[in-house]
Amino acid sequence: MAKKTGVFICSGCGIGESLDVDALVKVAAKECKAPVCKTNGFLCGKEGVELIKQDIAAGELDCVLVVGCSNRVNYEAFDFGPSVVVERVNIREQVAWSQQPNDEDTQAMAEDYIRMYMAKAKTVEAPEPYIAENLSKTIMVVGGGLAGMTAAIEAAKANYQVLLVEKEAALGGWLNKVYKLAPVKAPHTELEDTNLEARIAEINDNPNIKVYTSAVIEKTAGGPGLFDVTIKQNGNEIIERAGAIVLATGAVPYNPEKLGHLGFGMSPNVITQSMFEEIAKKGTITRPSDGKEVKKIAFIQCAGSRDQEHLPYCSAACCIESIKQSLYLKEQDPEAQAYVFYKDIRSSGQYEHFYKKAQMAGVMFIKGDVTDVSEGDEGTLVIEADDLLMGDKTMADEIDLIVLANGMVPTTAFEEGVYMGLGAVAAVTEGAGEAAASCDAPAVPPATIIKSNILNLQYRQGPELPDLKYGFPDSHYICFPYETRRTGIYAAGSVRRPMDMGQSVGDGVGAALKAIQCVELTEQGAAVHPRALDISFPDFQLTRCTQCKRCTDECPFGAINEDEKGNPLINPTRCRRCSTCMGACPERIISFKNYSVPMIGNMLKAFEVPEEDEEKPRILIFACENDAIPAIDMAGISRLQLNAWIRIIPVRCLGSLSLVWINDAMSRGVDGVLLLGCKHGDDYQCHFMKGSELAEIRLSKVSETLDRLGLESERVQARTVSIMDYEVIPKMLAEFMEKIEELGPNPMKGF
CATH class of the missing domain: 3.50.50.60 (FAD/NAD(P)-binding domain)
Known part of the structure; x- marks a missing residue:
């Protein structure tokens, strides 16, 4: 347990011009009883870092609060070894750069953040890595x-x-x-x-x-x-x-038997790209039907790809493969004719040179939808298509060979060799x-x-x-x-x-x-991604486990198995430290040494909640560290003004959200709780895959509870953001604040 916490406040980067640093020192030293509290105008510089190191050595501090810039910058400067816990208190991007300078509400926000992190420091411990035996690097x-x-x-x-x-x-x-x-x-x-x-x-x-x-x-x-x-x-x-x-x-390759509408199975001279490669490897490109040398060939692109009835996605390689195969024919016979019927030619990057070579070699590219493939005379084939550039019908006849670019299917879509x-x-x-x-x-x-x-x-x-x-x-x-x-x-x-x-x-x-x-x-006992180098891992107090299996169900990465009695079995090297298991557990038996339900609970109980007559509502934001916190930081860097009533608590992932936190916040009289997480759904960007989705599922239960308590469920809402959404953060907060003002103060204030 961190018993000696030193607080070091930076006054540089405009912090000293926007905030009363001496007042911040009083909050840390007198109110929060920090044994060491010092300020510096350039804390991440050599002199500032040395100041912290000297106090660590002299006072044997086991926890350091660096009050200044975001923990997303200068993290190497404030690394004092595994035995010293470092908590970064962001009063630069999230206060000094995003609030009115020298305003009492701006000062109150900075002071609250010091209180919150001092409360967390009371129980935080330095994590110890899990070092397994007989590890392999193969x-x-x-x-x-x-x-x-x-x-x-x-x-x-x-x-x-x-x-x-x-x-x-x-x-x-x-x-x-x-x-x-x-x-x-x-x-x-x-x-x-x-x-x-x-x-x-x-x-x-x-x-x-x-x-x-x-x-x-x-x-x-x-x-x-x-x-x-x-x-x-x-x-x-x-x-x-x-x-x-x-x-x-x-x-x-995608099963060509499903492409009868493009002529496969109708004639042996309608083949796939892979079949064409086999023919080319033999030396001379000939028709399968009679061995006649091919003089006229047509390639039909997106044969099954980009088609909701077959493969909805682009198979990426088909265009380049058809260009390559058309050049096979041109190398064999420069006078031979090659047609490529395409939706879009996707020859990105350096392949544009390859595409141009095919054009210069005389390959004809026709942007059109093939509407019919039929047999002609003497084994030839006829293609009818809608020419999308010319706006009319086009026909290619006396085709010796049609090659279908039939796309690709991952081998993971097979079971025991059978395409599923x-x-x-x-x-x-x-x-x-x-x-x-x-x-x-x-x-x-x-x-x-x-x-x-x-x-x-x-x-x-x-x-x-x-x-x-x-x-x-x-x-x-x-x-x-x-x-x-x-x-x-x-x-x-x-x-x-x-x-x-x-x-x-x-x-x-x-x-x-x-x-x-x-x-x-x-x-090293460290996580790989996305919390790279994190050496913490979950601890399970199994004596209180009810074998509900929620941790195993909800872990996005399969890090938890179960024994024969249904008790969770953690596999530490599989763990990515998202803490989803912690948020899932109804008994709260899962915790990390530097991140737990009580720690975050202490933080949300530490900031001041003004009385109703002060007309200063409080909005608590749980923001995921992967997208929401960076977006908020970017808003500060851009000097966008954020709402003065917010108090932000970073969380590893919204999947780690414990419903107890929301209950405690509402009980304290907090007027609204906003969950900011990564996007999920078709355009998902959640770094922990399921976090935002799980948080919204849990939130549905919170809504029911709030309604039963007579509190409006709209007081707790979830939003998804990406780091690029920083410009909309002020508007998002303003809209939520409008809803809270419409609902009025939390009726539980003062209780």
Whole structure:
């Protein structure tokens, strides 16, 4: 427990011009009984930091309150080692820069923040990392295609041991089936060889890489640093321990049998891109029907992609592959004709040079919707389309070969080799929502778990990965590419999202780097993302556990299993420190040494709530540290004026919200509570996946309680923001304040 708390107040960056710093010192030293309280005009400078270090050494302070700028800046300057707890009190961005200078309400806000953090400091403790025994730093790569081979090679180059598992008899994946590659290096105009033999040789010659071919994953248990993976190869079972896993099992073409409306199955001369690659590899491009050399070919783009009846998404690589294949034909016969029927040509980045080369080679690009494919004379084909540029009908006849760009489907949308369709995800968490209901709480929607039989995880929440969308096992698509919702497992290549060969190479490198970061931080007992370097982890007081299972149901990352009695079993290396389990627990038995229900409760009980006759309402804001706090800080940096009645408490995630906090706030006479969290839904940006959604579900229960108590449920509301929404923060607060003024003061003031 932190018994000696030093308070150090910065007066620089305009703080001293907006606030009475001496009055702040009185609040800390006299009212809050801080044994050390000093000020400095440049606290993050060398002199200011040394001032703090001297007092730590002389007074053996175990907690330091740095009162000044946001904790999002200068964090390295205020790192005094693991034994000293540092709490940052933001009176720069959230007070001095966003409130009227030298105003009594501005001063009251700054003084309240000191009271709040001094109250938190009474119970905060320095966290101790969880250091597991027999940790492994081996990187396991599942899938031996281009992305997987790249990940294995790059991790091995960094001197890490690598296990490469491939289900086929040989490495290479999709590279085994293609004739040539679209250019991945300058000048980005020439077709390139696959260099598959050289890639495989590089893997086989590297002593850091152990290869398992004709192998599948029978079982994956444990967590980062402690993955025990059972590999089945040729009837034998081998158990390997891995520190992190790269999932690079790729994608497969969309089932062309579903594309009868584009002529597939009508004629053997209507084929797919992968079939065309097989023909090109044989040397001469000929018709499947009679072996006649192809003189006229048509490529139909988005064959099933960007279609709500088939694949709603763009398959990313199809345009480049069709351009590449049209150049196959032009290389064979410059006089041959190639038509590309497209919705939009997506040749981003350097591929624009490749697109232009095809145009210069005489490839005809027609922006049109294909309306009919029929048979012509002597095995030829006829295409009718709506020309979207010319505004009329167009026809291409005497076509020797039609190639459908039929898109890609991730291998995670398969179960035991059978394509399950876009609905290939299933809620496999048994009893999800039942536990919540048993605790008189709203049911929590269970996670959708991919049914792919690839990793066969021994997780209570399901045997495979939760999907992001359409069966792709990604996580936060903006901030954390490669990350999945199972800590230590990183997706790379077209299993993560549709992509071309060049992007797959970059993806393999990126996923390997994330896996390396994971094993290194796991060894330190620290979180990888998004709370990177956080060494805290949850502590469970199991003597009070009622086995309600809400913590296991609601953990977004599968960090909690259960024993045979239903007690939670935490897997610390899986934990991302979001504290969702803490907010889920109705008995409040889950806490962190530096973040707990009582700590936040002490903070909200520490600020002053004026009486009704003072006409100074109080609005309490619980703001998530990933988007809401940065947005509020950005508003301050932009010198936008924020409402003077607010008091902000940062939370790790809105998923950690305890309903007790809202109850205590309303009981104290707080006039309104606003929850600010990351966006969720189709355009979600929640760093912890489920936090904002869970908070809103819990809020529905709060509304019922408030109504029963005679308090308007509108006093507690939730909003979602991203860091880019900082300009709307003042308006958002003003609208909420208008609603509170309409409702009037909290009738529980003074009780």
